[in-house]
């Protein structure tokens with residue numbers, strides 16, 4: 370399968386900056402050897418969707434609620450995202466788990482996203498102390514099991530392995546450790562679900578990850594929102 374470069378712009382960009390960067394992505398994707406998706410903040414979704422229209426770049430969102438309507442102040446319904454042309458929705462990002470998201474809420478969100486015809490990008494990953502205790506696979510298996518139990522049979526999904534200690538720290542996970550974890554995830558989810566690696570990926574360090582057999586792509590945060598790094602990624606993808 371073609372590899373996927375998935376950009377998570379978090380809360381880094383103004384809507385104007387997101388619009389401009391989306392146009393750079395649209396241009397870069399024309400000659401890229403990978404598939405590309407971007408997840409801007411909610412307020413920029415409509416603008417970015419227009420900037421990406423007729424491009425090869427897919428639109429993503431960074432979260433969604435597990436209901437499609439009702440008295441849920443401040444939440445965003447999967448149905449609203451689908452109406453904007455969103456294809457992928459990140460669920461269970463570690464920055465949200467750190468703010469109280471649980472395996473149960475992540476599972477409900479993944480199911481709701483799939484029910485509206487979009488693809489959940491299910492983030493899993495262990496804490497530093499869990500890895501130090503050798504419990505990383507056990508933790509990730511439990512996170513995945515909750516989601517797989519909730520997803521309708523046959524629903525498309527993507528898994529993103531993002532060790533929590535590697536996100537935004539400048540300390541990515543060693544490729545050998547990524548390979549071991551992805552092989553463990555593959556044995557659970559099978560061949561059809563793409564498995565992305567994320568956590569401090571940048572234009573200088575990404576190649577060894579993409580070369581791994583069970584790494585189907587990258588989930589990139591900080592570097593995906595910096596125009597110079599984006600240019601460097603696309604130069605590498607075009608060569």
Ligand code: PGA
Nearest residue numbers: 536537568569589590591
């Ligand atoms: P990072 O974030 O690339 O800034 O480490 C990755 C992510 O949170 O998806």
